[in-house]
Structures are given as C-alpha cells and as structure tokens.
Amino acid sequence: MVFKVEDLWVKVQGHDKYILKGVDLSIGKGEVHVLMGPNGSGKSTLLKTIIGMPQYKIARGTILFMGKEINNLQPYERAKMGIGIAFQSPPRIRVKTEYLIKLITTKFRTRLLPYEEYGISHLVSRDLYNGFSGGEMKRTEMYLTILQRPKLALLDEPDSGVDVDSLALIAKGIEQLMEEGASILLVTHLGYILKYLDVVTELHVMINGKIVYSGEPEKALDLILTHGYSYFVKGGD
Numbered sequence: 205m206v207f208k209v210e211d212l213w214v215k216v217q218g219h220d221k222y223i224l225k226g227v228d229l230s231i232g233k234g235e236v237h238v239l240m241g242p243n244g245s246g247k248s249t250l251l252k253t254i255i256g257m258p259q260y261k262i263a264r265g266t267i268l269f270m271g272k273e274i275n276n277l278q279p280y281e282r283a284k285m286g287i288g289i290a291f292q293s294p295p296r297i298r299v300k301t302e303y304l305i306k307l308i309t310t311k312f313r314t315r316l317l318p319y320e321e322y323g324i325s326h327l328v329s330r331d332l333y334n335g336f337s338g339g340e341m342k343r344t345e346m347y348l349t350i351l352q353r354p355k356l357a358l359l360d361e362p363d364s365g366v367d368v369d370s371l372a373l374i375a376k377g378i379e380q381l382m383e384e385g386a387s388i389l390l391v392t393h394l395g396y397i398l399k400y401l402d403v404v405t406e407l408h409v410m411i412n413g414k415i416v417y418s419g420e421p422e423k424a425l426d427l428i429l430t431h432g433y434s435y436f437v438k439g440g441d
C-alpha cells in the first residue's frame with residue numbers, strides 16, 4: 205500500500221466545525237483513484253491535509269505514506285518523500301515560471317520535460333499564473349506536478365474550466381504519471397477527464413466530509429450523472 209488514510213477528522217484552524225468526518229481511503233502502487241462529490245463536500249480539504257497545509261488540523265486519524273505516518277511532517281518533507289499536488293486554484297506568484305521549473309528540476313533532480321508537449325512554451329517567461337487562461341493554468345500546474353516525478357500525485361480538478369484541447373493534454377499528462385508508476389488521486393467535478401483515461405481503479409464519492417460510496421468507475425459515474433449526488437445521500441440501493 206503506497207498511501208492510506210484512516211478515520212481522518214479535520215478542522216480548519218479557527219473554525220469549530222469538522223470538514224472531514226472520518227475519511228478512509230487506500231491507494232496501491234500505480235493505482236488511479238477518482239474522487240467526486242458536491243461543491244464544499246471536503247475534497248480539496250482532503251488533498252490539502254495530505255500535503256500538510258498548516259491551517260488544516262487533524263483532530264483524529266492517520267495519514268500513512270510508504271508505510272510511514274506523516275501526520276506531523278512539514279509540507280516540504282512530504283514533497284521530498286514523493287507527494288505532489290496540482291492545486292485546484294493555485295496562487296499567482298511574482299516568480300518567473302521558468303525559474304520555478306529550474307528550481308524543481310534541481311531540487312528533485314529530475315529531467316526537464318518538453319514545454320511544447322504541454323502547450324506551455326509561450327508561458328514560461330511569464331510570472332506564474334499572472335494573466336493565464338484557465339487552460340494555461342491547468343496545463344502549467346500539471347507540468348509542474350509531473351516534473352517532480354511524484355510517487356503519489358494529488359490532482360485537484362485538473363479538468364475544470366478547460367477546453368477540449370487542454371483536456372486532451374491534461375489526460376496525456378495523467379497517462380505519463382501512470383507510465384512512471386505513480387499512484388494518483390484525481391478529483392474531478394464532472395468526470396469529463398474519465399473519458400480519456402483507460403485504467404481507473406476505483407471511484408469514490410465524498411459527501412459532507414465522508415466517503416459514502418466506492419465502486420467501479422463507469423457504474424459510479426453513470427449513477428452520478430443520472431441521479432445526481434442525492435442518490436448517495438439517500439444511501440442508494
């Protein structure tokens with residue numbers, strides 16, 4: 205088992221309410237797990253807790269990665285161990301994209317990937333995400349994640365707000381991660397990206413801070429698109 209979350213309860217610093225309420229999830233080597241759920245159900249919170257963002261406080265439960273509990277590790281330690289994230293809404297920063305790319309290849313001792321394959325050649329000389337379109341941002345975020353050669357890639361809605369051309373490039377990026385043996389946790393809003401992916405291990409549905417359904421991806425997506433998430437709230441059949 206590459207990655208396992210057991211009975212995870214999480215609050216945001218300064219707030220009383222639990223956002224995650226007992227999440228359980230296991231991901232094996234090279235597996236692709238898809239996470240779907242209504243807005244505000246806690247998907248991004250789960251990913252941000254996994255990478256150790258300090259506002260997200262674990263009240264109960266454990267996060268295991270490569271057989272080690274990582275609950276109290278700093279984000280950079282988790283990144284060094286091989287956890288990479290493509291954020292849903294990454295911050296704009298005043299750093300040249302190309303500078304960050306060089307920094308990642310140096311720190312992670314990885315090879316540069318061709319910019320043109322990700323459609324980012326025209327972007328690398330610009331400040332990261334400043335004035336980028338939705339597709340440009342998602343493609344760049346995907347590129348930066350793959351560049352780290354993560355063992356576990358957390359992809360938070362890489363397919364949201366992108367056109368079909370970008371979608372195909374992002375799907376190629378996911379395939380590249382898979383070829384390199386990464387385990388993947390992919391959050392998707394409407395599931396379009398699943399049409400491009402051959403092998404998905406399992407699809408999970410999160411509602412109100414809990415995974416309420418895990419199953420065969422095609423069947424689960426069909427249930428979601430046909431009945432909506434209320435199907436899972438009521439418990440399904």
Ligand code: ADP
Pocket residue numbers: 216219223241242243244245246247248249250259
């Ligand atoms: P999802 O990604 O499933 O749409 P999120 O994990 O972003 O949902 O959010 C889950 C809930 O937690 C929402 O009600 C959101 O407002 C709240 N939340 C997440 N992060 C924070 C934060 N930093 N401060 C306050 N509330 C937060």
Ligand code: MG
Pocket residue numbers: 247248249292360
């Ligand atoms: Mg989210």
